[in-house]
Amino acid sequence: MIAETDLEHCRNAIRTGSLSFYAASRVLPARVRDPALALYAFCRLADDLVDEGSExxxxxxxxxxxxxxxxxGRPRNAPADRAFAAIVEDFEMPRALPDALLEGLAWDARGDRYATLSQVRDYSARVASAVGAMMCVLMRVRDADALARACDLGVAxxxxxxxxxxGEDxxxxxxxxxxxxxxEARLDPECFLREPLPLDEVRRMVSRLLSEARRLYIRSEPGIAALPLDARTGIWSARLIxxxxxxxVRRAGCDSVSHRAHTGxxxxxxxMGRAGVRxxxxxxxxKQAVLHAPPLAETAFLVEATRRADRVPHRAAALLSVIADLNSHDASGTRSIGA
Known part of the structure; x- marks a missing residue:
């Protein structure tokens, strides 16, 4: 069980670090909201350490x-670590899920780039769908169809x-x-990184990515109805926000170089009111037929790991391979996935 002082620390971390999730979490039932805040605080800690640290x-x-x-069961003496250890114990969290998240963060640390949309989905599966699968665990949901749709939502x-x-990236x-x-657009990525401009070609790429996100949002929606009734408004809120x-982004002409879109x-x-109605x-x-669609190829391993409810790190080799690679290459260099 999460100690109240640790939970308050996690709540404050999310209130300042992830406004969209914090807003959505407020309509989750306490039995889901509190461990979810602990989960997101640990994930935020992990992301910040890799993204903002010099080493x-x-x-x-x-x-x-x-x-x-x-x-x-011997977490570091820090609020986020203690809270995360508590949810590992209370919910039998499969180790493959946080390992997948860490693998994605290691790809960030290695400076990977992604040649294809499928590879971008591979990355998204690790840094987002793994969190969606962990949220299902916190709701005591291990149904394969619900997990597949949660992973769709994470990628979206x-x-x-x-x-x-x-632009910010x-x-x-x-x-x-x-x-x-x-x-395809005959643009040099290195030139774009040196001088990011809202070129028409880049706007079209942003539009293509948003179209794929929309496809997956639609695929994800039937899965929300498979979640506990009192948790659905919170997940609908996250989906709609x-x-x-x-x-x-589309209203700005898909110019996310000059502007950073946000919701007020x-x-x-x-x-969130719409989410309650939905x-x-x-x-x-x-029930819609798409509920039973197979998971994306890029997220299937997450669905299987969650269904097993196994805390043995079956995918440890993949993570350790990336860590070994990080140790043997200059972390400041850029690489393509799989190189």
Missing amino acids: KVGAVLSLHERLDLAYA MQLTNIARDV ARAGRLYLPTDWFA YGAIGTE TLQKAWL SVTSSVLP
């Missing part, structure tokens, strides 16, 4: 050690993040748009 390899190694300690949300942050030397798209970010407080409140209506509508 990215050390950050990944430290996080791997912290996961080992949490799963051994991450694609939205990428589409919104093209470029100015930090990061590129998540598929490099194949640059080749992130979808609205994509809408704002009143807009979030309106969307929760009710989705409960009485017939």
Whole structure:
């Protein structure tokens, strides 16, 4: 069980670090909201350590050690670590899920770029769908169809993040748009990173990414009806708030180089009201066939790991391989996935 002082620390971390999730979490039932805040606080800690730290390899190694300690029941003496260890114990959290998240963060530390949309989905599966699968665990949901749709939602949300942050990422030397798209547009990615401009070709790439996100948002929706009734409004809120970010990007002409789209407080409140309505209506509508669609190829491993409810790190070799690679390459260099 999470100590109240640790939970308050996690709540404060999310209130300042992830406004969209914090807003959505407020309409989750306490039995889901409190462990979800602990989960997101640990994920935020991990992301910040890798993204903002000067020693990215050390950050990944430290996080791997912290996961080992949490799963051994001996967490580091820090609020987020203690809270995460509590949810590992209380919910039998499969180790493959946080390992997948850390693998994605290690790809960030290595400076990977992604040639194809499928590879961008691979990355999104790790840094976002793994969190969606962990949220299902916190709701005591291990049904394969519900998990597959939760993973769809995670990928959709991450694609939205990428589409919104093209300029911000470029100015930090990061590129998540598929490099194949640059080749098709006869643009040099290095030139774009040196001088990020809202070129028509880049706007079209942003539009393509948002279209893929929309496809996956639609695929994800029947899965929300498979979640516990009192948790659906919170998940619908997250889906609608992130979808609205994509809408704002489109309203700006898909220029996410000059502008960074966001949703305001009143807009979030309106969307959360819509989420409550959708929760009710989705409960009485017939199940859609897409509920039973197989998971994306890129997220299937997450669905299988969650169904097993196995805390043994079956995918540890993949993570350790990336960590070994980080140790043997200059972490400041850029690489293509799989290179």
